[in-house]
Amino acid sequence: MKALRFDGEKLIFENSFAKPVTPAGEALIRVLMAGICNTDIEITKGYMGFTGIPGHEFVGIVEEINAEDQSLLGKRVVGDINCACGNPDCEYCAQNLGRHCTNRTTLGIANRNGAFAEYLTLPVENLLVVPESVSNQTATLCEPLAAGFEILEQVNFSANDEVLIVGDGKLGLLINHAVSTTAAKITHVGKHPDKLELAKANGSQVVLLDQMPQKQYDIVIEATGSASGFNFSLLHTKPRGILVLKSTIASSQNIDMTSVVVNEITVVGSRCGLFQPAIDYLATGVDLSSIISDVFPFDKALEAFEAAKTKGAMKVMLSF
């Protein structure tokens, strides 16, 4: 099969990579569409020390199931990227927190080949059927949207809460969609008037970074991925407020933790989420097309990666 492989130094487009053999309990999925995430770009810089096929945002068709229950055969699915050990003695699996299982593999990120290939395999229990009304492009946004909904699992939003979302990239805008399902009042700050329009259309107040007032918020969500974004977010978090740290900052950063202590701020690290709330939201017919900047045929995957690296790029997708 065709696959995009990272050898530890560079991405290589392979024309005849071995098609995966479906392990027991898993399904073979023919990929229809895959999205390029900033994490994939970080992986090509050495993040997680990953080698193999990256890619963890996808939608595909189940072509084979190595398990008794064949009910998902032929179905269009998305899939949770964390593959837990499932051992009843595992304290995370026992709490339905397989995405923190210490023995997990993660699609295209840790010890498991990912979605930048014609085929991938995932455990059957990781798969969710995509409603027919949801397009392939929209379904591919399910994984990063689930990461947005994860915040709602970790933090309580009430009607009186004033929320600031920092960063108007694709992650920030998907978070905006997730938080907009709560009653909280959202302000979205970013650098790009055109991107902020999407947040505005979604009912948020918007403000350009260089026009940001000194105001502080009950809940601030950092989605810029930069150290300056963290310090900016801290400055705009009320004493006893919550700062949600959403983007992985790959290297050590100079962060002033003094104000975290003095102002008793709670910093909540937030990563992958459950897919179901994201699918339910997508099934309402919301239009996320403006978050997608480009779709490349898979043969042009290397070109697509370059496009995804462009400053200010939105979601770049690969079509199979």
Add this chain to the structure above:
Amino acid sequence: MKALRFDGEKLIFENSFAKPVTPAGEALIRVLMAGICNTDIEITKGYMGFTGIPGHEFVGIVEEINAEDQSLLGKRVVGDINCACGNPDCEYCAQNLGRHCTNRTTLGIANRNGAFAEYLTLPVENLLVVPESVSNQTATLCEPLAAGFEILEQVNFSANDEVLIVGDGKLGLLINHAVSTTAAKITHVGKHPDKLELAKANGSQVVLLDQMPQKQYDIVIEATGSASGFNFSLLHTKPRGILVLKSTIASSQNIDMTSVVVNEITVVGSRCGLFQPAIDYLATGVDLSSIISDVFPFDKALEAFEAAKTKGAMKVMLSF
């Protein structure tokens, strides 16, 4: 009156500093005993840009009250160091969170002279009477002990929780006392076998830093005040666990926030606490004398400061 003053560069022992005039709503307190905190030492290095009389841990006698209610006159008291604006429109004062009031002054730390003097003033509502059974030395520990009890206001401890306290200095050991009032299982890690004995006597498991196993805990409390302490604590916090950041790290630190995100750790900044739980605990007759390393007469305050700066020093007190 005699007072120890910081002029922005050095500490000066004054023999005839003007005795404070008691403002409306406040009480004049004759200091009996005061404790030297690491924050005081940080102040002499420029922390908070404070100049004036430092000192915020004290016990004293109320000698004058500039208010109608004179009931505290002659009483032995300790006092909450944060003096809130009390304005009903202040969102922090309205929530009984005067210690986060943005217009507050703080005894010996921000815009208010402190306890390293024969007299200080504080608002009457900040004062709490010390039970007769509690000695002056023990009562002086009320403020840092309240900071330990603050953690119990912010974080829920249950019987199944495994807690790691990092740092066996005076703050760490006072935190041990506060957390030992919960049902959680405490492990205390530090560098000093003699200090860890105090935690052991308090019912905790203890472990020397260089013998620390790779184990991770539900709740980790960082009380070392060093950047390496933060990273060590992070390493020993379970995914989805809580890291309580208790000590003010004065300068920016190289902190790797990646694992906060990947492991969805919640970092809780924690500072001053309410005094009542601390007084109630002291009134049970607990012996904290081993946390006090030395008591100097106030005339030798400069010498006492040097003793407090000594590596490994426990609480140094000033007797008036």
